[in-house]
Amino acid sequence: MKNDIVLAGVGGQGILTIAAIIGQAALKAGLNVKQSEVHGMAQRGGAVLAHLRLSDAPIHSDLISQGTADIVLAVEPMEALRQADALAPQGVVLANSRPVQNIGDYPDLETILAALRAYPRHVVIDADGMAQEAGSSRAMNMVMLGAISPFIDVPANYMTDVIEATFARKGAEMVAVNFKAFEVGRAAGLAIA
Amino acid sequence: MLQKLLLGDEALAQGALDAGLSGCYAYPGTPSTEILEYIQTSSEAEERKVHREWSSNEKVAMEEALGMSFAGKRAMVCMKHVGMNVAADGFVNSAVTGTVGGLLVVAADDPSMHSSQNEQDSRFYSQFAMIPCLEPASQQEAYDMAAYAFRLSESLEEPILMRLTTRLSHSRANVTTGKAQPENGLNPPNAKPGRFVLLPGIAKRNYEKLCAKQQTMVDSSDASPFNRLEEGTENRYGIIASGIGYNYVQEAFGGKCPYPILKISQYPLPTRLLSRLLERCDQIMVVEEGMPFIEQQLRGPLNPTGNIHGRLSGDLPRTGELTPRHVAEAFKLPVPNTTPLSPLVKVRPPRLCDGCPHVDSYKALNAAIADRPGANVFGDIGCYTLGALPPFSAISSCVDMGASISMAKGAADAGIAPAIAVIGDSTFTHSGMTGILDAVWENSPITVLIVDNGTTGMTGGQASINNGRLEDICKGLGVAPEHVRIITPLPKNHEENVKVLLEEIDYQGLSIVISRRECIQTLRRKARK
Numbered sequence: 175m176k177n178d179i180v181l182a183g184v185g186g187q188g189i190l191t192i193a194a195i196i197g198q199a200a201l202k203a204g205l206n207v208k209q210s211e212v213h214g215m216a217q218r219g220g221a222v223l224a225h226l227r228l229s230d231a232p233i234h235s236d237l238i239s240q241g242t243a244d245i246v247l248a249v250e251p252m253e254a255l256r257q258a259d260a261l262a263p264q265g266v267v268l269a270n271s272r273p274v275q276n277i278g279d280y281p282d283l284e285t286i287l288a289a290l291r292a293y294p295r296h297v298v299i300d301a302d303g304m305a306q307e308a309g310s311s312r313a314m315n316m317v318m319l320g321a322i323s324p325f326i327d328v329p330a331n332y333m334t335d336v337i338e339a340t341f342a343r344k345g346a347e348m349v350a351v352n353f354k355a356f357e358v359g360r361a362a363g364l365a366i367a
Numbered sequence: 368m369l370q371k372l373l374l375g376d377e378a379l380a381q382g383a384l385d386a387g388l389s390g391c392y393a394y395p396g397t398p399s400t401e402i403l404e405y406i407q408t409s410s411e412a413e414e415r416k417v418h419r420e421w422s423s424n425e426k427v428a429m430e431e432a433l434g435m436s437f438a439g440k441r442a443m444v445c446m447k448h449v450g451m452n453v454a455a456d457g458f459v460n461s462a463v464t465g466t467v468g469g470l471l472v473v474a475a476d477d478p479s480m481h482s483s484q485n486e487q488d489s490r491f492y493s494q495f496a497m498i499p500c501l502e503p504a505s506q507q508e509a510y511d512m513a514a515y516a517f518r519l520s521e522s523l524e525e526p527i528l529m530r531l532t533t534r535l536s537h538s539r540a541n542v543t544t545g546k547a548q549p550e551n552g553l554n555p556p557n558a559k560p561g562r563f564v565l566l567p568g569i570a571k572r573n574y575e576k577l578c579a580k581q582q583t584m585v586d587s588s589d590a591s592p593f594n595r596l597e598e599g600t601e602n603r604y605g606i607i608a609s610g611i612g613y614n615y616v617q618e619a620f621g622g623k624c625p626y627p628i629l630k631i632s633q634y635p636l637p638t639r640l641l642s643r644l645l646e647r648c649d650q651i652m653v654v655e656e657g658m659p660f661i662e663q664q665l666r667g668p669l670n671p672t673g674n675i676h677g678r679l680s681g682d683l684p685r686t687g688e689l690t691p692r693h694v695a696e697a698f699k700l701p702v703p704n705t706t707p708l709s710p711l712v713k714v715r716p717p718r719l720c721d722g723c724p725h726v727d728s729y730k731a732l733n734a735a736i737a738d739r740p741g742a743n744v745f746g747d748i749g750c751y752t753l754g755a756l757p758p759f760s761a762i763s764s765c766v767d768m769g770a771s772i773s774m775a776k777g778a779a780d781a782g783i784a785p786a787i788a789v790i791g792d793s794t795f796t797h798s799g800m801t802g803i804l805d806a807v808w809e810n811s812p813i814t815v816l817i818v819d820n821g822t823t824g825m826t827g828g829q830a831s832i833n834n835g836r837l838e839d840i841c842k843g844l845g846v847a848p849e850h851v852r853i854i855t856p857l858p859k860n861h862e863e864n865v866k867v868l869l870e871e872i873d874y875q876g877l878s879i880v881i882s883r884r885e886c887i888q889t890l891r892r893k894a895r896k
Contacts, residue, residue: 185717186720197539206540207541208539208540209372209539210537210538210539211537212537213482218753219717219720220715221715232622234615234618234622237690239618239702240705242703252713252715255709255711256708256712258709259705263703276715277714277715280713281711281713286711289709
């Protein structure tokens with residue numbers, strides 16, 4: 175098996191948190207992991223990108239080639255479209271529909287969302303709104319993590335274990351909010367998985 | 368035996384700790400920063416009191432590490448590739464003095480210039496200094512190579528350069544760690560070798576010894592556990608793949624490459640392994656990340672038979688990072704079709720954070736020079752380099768650490784008026800202070816705006832080691848105290864800040880304006896704690 179995942183977003187949105195939780199859970203599941211990140215200048219409010227590869231066989235490259243990714247997960251809709259080139263023909267687009275409009279010429283949102291919905295396998299959700307309902311808009315990443323969970327070969331309870339370990343020091347309530355965010359995201363993902 | 372998910376930088380750091388490291392020295396720089404950061408947060412390093420503070424610049428770090436090696440202990444010095452230019456004096460001469468305790472010099476290259484001003488390839492530095500270079504292909508190799516490098520350094524009595532690249536430094540993978548070894552003891556004082564005194568008579572002898580070691584270094588590369596010739600089933604091509612280029616070859620062929628592959632992770636080039644490949648293959652494809660270091664050595668200036676392929680021949684792109692796709696295309700393997708980027712996708716460049724003090728500094732500066740049409744603003748390296756982009760479009764240069772001040776002075780010498788430098792607090796203590804001395808000596812009519820956010824911001828908020836004493840440092844360097852001014856970059860102070868800047872810009876001598884407010888990122892991080 176292999177899961178090649180391209181993660182995209184805007185600097186500061188925290189795509190590396192998603193990648194780190196999947197990575198830790200995959201390590202626990204005995205899988206090989208390679209996760210390439212971007213640090214430094216690009217992190218300052220610009221477009222950011224991470225490649226995450228999981229496999230039960232050795233993984234050679236830290237980078238995923240264009241046209242071969244199984245999943246593009248984006249926490250921002252225009253950034254999903256920016257990485258769409260990475261996707262294999264039957265690949266899945268998972269995108270947060272909530273835009274980060276920190277540039278002057280941000281295109282029409284509905285046109286972007288329509289372009290994302292044109293992919294045969296897509297989950298386009300208001301992850302910010304769903305997180306807010308779950309108890310905290312800061313749990314947006316956990317909604318997206320939940321949404322990707324049915325598509326990757328790592329047991330969901332391994333991921334929730336890592337979520338618990340990650341948020342434990344912030345208290346039981348914070349863990350519960352993140353669990354809830356994960357669950358609503360997972361339900362959205364399962365709808366097309 | 369423990370398996371962890373580590374960045375290449377972290378794997379190397381853990382490897383060095385497990386190999387009996389006594390001190391790590393570094394100045395932050397992408398993509399090398401996480402090496403020392405890992406050691407700073409390591410409980411083992413804490414227990415053992417491994418040296419792990421930031422240094423003021425890469426040259427200082429290099430010399431501190433050499434001092435620790437002189438004392439017999441294992442030391443590591445880490446920097447980004449352009450940091451090698453700063454450290455070069457000490458680095459090249461450390462090969463002439465030789466070392467005592469193992470000395471590992473780590474340069475993290477940034478091909479594609481994700482966060483850099485050029486894509487220089489540090490392997491050339493190892494050739495220049497005539498010492499071995501290690502180039503790991505995986506995070507596991509980065510871990511394993513640390514102990515190997517210290518042993519190699521101690522057996523050759525020479526420093527070892529390790530070259531990392533962005534995609535290894537900043538990629539995580541499973542790493543199996545081993546047992547920790549004890550640190551070296553202190554070199555007894557009566558054993559201090561005279562070879563560290565590079566007077567011409569001694570330096571000449573040392574240099575001859577260094578030349579005499581070259582064959583030993585080649586032999587070591589031929590016997591290296593990190594270099595190997597993998598047999599193929601077809602000899603139409605022979606592949607030389609170095610560092611992470613090896614991974615891209617394996618990826619492109621799905622792990623089933625039909626051609627022999629010479630994997631290179633230790634230099635100088637292993638001549639016996641290389642001969643075996645060249646004897647059996649007509650055409651050679653060199654797959655290397657960065658500049659055409661191996662390819663250039665193999666083809667020479669003429670490449671008479673045209674059989675050496677790579678970045679110079681055009682089979683692979685001349686610039687930028689490699690990808691598995693580049694390798695697949697070079698071998699004419701099928702690759703998926705790509706779709707052009709949707710016109711809906713707009714450029715989203717990096718920008719200064721909301722609430723960043725630099726925003727208010729640039730607003731004040733732009734207002735101050737609005738009716739000074741002759742003004743030129745020389746920038747420097749840091750978050751504030753983003754002041755070059757709209758909406759500020761405030762600076763007209765960014766070259767190297769400290770260049771803002773020296774370039775402003777040179778431009779003022781030529782008649783540019785007013786000439787203004789913008790430099791961060793950490794960059795100032797890295798390489799700005801010496802430029803100030805020249806400007807003091809000549810009382811050059813320049814204004815230096817030190818944007819003091821109390822941290823090394825661009826690389827993630829590392830310590831800036833001026834201890835909040837920038838004004839004292841400037842006065843100590845000889846700047847007239849009445850022309851060392853301090854402003855607080857906040858919207859409510861805008862008018863006042865413009866006034867102070869104008870007074871100093873119009874002063875016909877050296878003036879310094881320290882614009883001081885804490886980085887919004889470090890402030891937030893403290894608030895969360």
